[in-house]
Structures are given as C-alpha cells and as structure tokens.
Amino acid sequence: MRPLYLLLGTVVLVVIVADIIWTTLWVDGGSGPLSGRLTTGVWRGLRVVSGDDTRALSIAGPLILVLTLAMWVAGLWAGWTLLFAGDRTAIVSTHTGEPADWTGRLYYVAYTMFTNGNGDYTPTAGSWELASSLTTATGMAFVTLGVSYVLTVLGAVSEKRSFASSVTGLGERSEAFVRAGWTERDEFDGLDLPLDTLSSQLDLLADQHEAYPILHYYHSEQPDRASAVAVPILDEALTVARHGVAEGEGPNDTLVENARSSVQSYLQTLESGFIEPADEVPPPPELDRLREEGLETVSDEEFGRALADLQERRRELLGVVRADAWQWPPTEGGEADAVDA
Secondary structure (H helix, E strand, O other): OOHHHHHHHHHHHHHHHHHHHHHHHOOOOOOOHHHHHHHHHHHHHHHHHHOOOHHHHOOHHHHHHHHHHHHHHHHHHHHHHHHHOOOOOOEEEOOOOOEOOHHHHHHHHHHHHHOOOOOOEEEOOHHHHHHHHHHHHHHHHHHHHHHHHHHHHHHHHHHHHHHHHHHHHHOOOHHHHHHHOOOOOOOOHHHHHHHHHHHHHHHHHHHHHHHOHHHHHOOOOOHHHOHHHHHHHHHHHHHHHHHHEOOOOOOOHHHHHHHHHHHHHHHHHHHOOOOOOOOOOOOOOOOHHHHOOOOOEOOHHHHHHHHHOOHHHHHHHHHHHHHOOOOEEEEOOEEEOOOOO
16 A cells, blocks of 8 residues: 555545535635636736737636636546555556556546546456546536536626626716616606616626636626626716716616615625725716706716715726726727726
8 A cells, every 4th residue: 555645646636526516516605726726827827928918818718617627627637546546456457467557547547537447457456446436426527517517607608798788788988878868758767677687687797706706707808798897887877877967867766776786796796706996096977978968967076075985986896897907998989097086
C-alpha cells in the first residue's frame, strides 16, 4: 500500500465532488471555491489581454463554462488515478497479469468513468472492484449534472438578454424610457404593464445570478442586450419617475416602488459576487429632455437634492456597468462618461 497516494486521491475527489455539488445543486451557494476562482481569474485575464474589447469578452462566458467542465473532468480523473495508485497491484493487465503503470491507470480510469470498461485492465480485489464501480458512478453523475448545468445556464443567459432588450426597447437612456410611458392623454398608463413585467423578470434574473454566478461573465456584444446596461437605465428611469416628475403626474407609485425593490435585490446579489461601487457618481438624468416633450417636472434644485440621497445606489449602478466593461448607459447621441460627485 502507498498511503500518500490514497490520501491525495481522496482529498482531490472530495474537493472536486464538493465543488460540483456546490456549483450545480446548491442554489444559495453560488459557485464552488474552485469554480469561483477559475471564473474570476479567466474574466480578469480576458479584460487585461483584450483591453476590454467587446467581441473578445463575448467569449468569456462560453470559455469559462468549458473550462469549468474540463476542470471537473480532470479533477475526477486525477483523483481516481491517484487512488488506484495507492496499491501497486490494484489494477492489472488482463493480457500480461502485470500491475498497471501510470499510463495504464490513467487509461483505466478514463474508460471506467464514462463506460463499463473494455477488459484491458481489471481490479484485483473486492475493494478495488467497488472503487471501480464508484468511478463509473461519479462519471455518470458528472455527465448528468454537467448537462443539466449547461442547459440551465444557457436558458438563463437567454432570459437575461431578453430582459435587457425589453428595457432598451423602451429607451436607451432613462429620460427616453420615461417618455415612452407618456400617453396622448397626458398620463403614464403606458408604463404600468412594462414595469410590472420588468419587475418580475428582474426578480428572476437576481435569483439566477445568485444561483449561477457564471451569468455575470456572459458579456453581450451589443449594449442593448446587456443587463449591466439595462438595469441602470431602468433604475434611473424609476428615479426620474419618482423624484423628477411633478407630484401626482408620475406612474403608479406601487409599481415604481416594486420595480425599485427588484433592482435593489439584483444589486445585492451582485454585491455578494464581484461588483464594487464606483468611486464617483454617474451623470444625472436630464429633465430638460422631458420638459421639451411637455411633461411637468420638479425644479433642477429639487431633483438634485433627491439624487444626493441616492448617491450610494447610483455608485453601485455605475459599478455594475463598469464591471461588465461598459461605460455609463448609451445616450441617444453617444456614450456618457461618469463625472465626479
């Protein structure tokens, strides 16, 4: 017996299996320790290497997903190989009767994990026969969990981009979003249904980001399909509707507060991941754009006081934008840069 190999193999298997279960089955746990370090490392490396090139960053999500699966396969393969190396005679060749060398062990573990074996090697004792059965079981379990995980993540990515398109379809900046809900009857009835729908979508998106943090790294090539752009646009529009439009003239207060609560849940989810608030406050919405359309607004001074109370929240929104390698949500004539508070 070679206890060092037995110990190393057991430790590797426990760590890898725990990481797989943590990442795929523990909804409130986020990514496992190994998966989390891998995803953040790849994302940061891509940002440095690509210089935040949008097209290059668009491969981050798929690349991280593939590398995560590869890490799990390699970990299970290495763990079982080390475990079988714990006894020099654990596996022998059916042709020569000689104990398997390292190449033979790697070969045996590989086909045992994903098939029933081809008979070139065989375990020599009951305990190693049981270990071989467990090798096959972990391989099959990994395939099942891996496929389910991939399908769930890809479905969540589609929902994430659908939410972003729904927001930016109403306006690519907060003032345009608010104007889109202004009807010919000088009312905000046009925002009631969108706000209700977007709140539900954002609640789901927050839950998905908490369960599958890899969603943070699925970067869209177009800003109008990026949730990191859409959420700040939505929240800034809610700020305008709540504090910028004259009292009694804005959309339904209940729907506005419900939507703001959904945004806050989303921000709290990202805070537990890799998002940090920006050091400065982004540019304020321009009420003049609404006044030009005939909407009654509060004074700039009153609106400025309201924004002063929301500085921390708006810094968090800017942090979301920058963490996904975007600038502050696009304006109708370009992109707005952040300004100092």
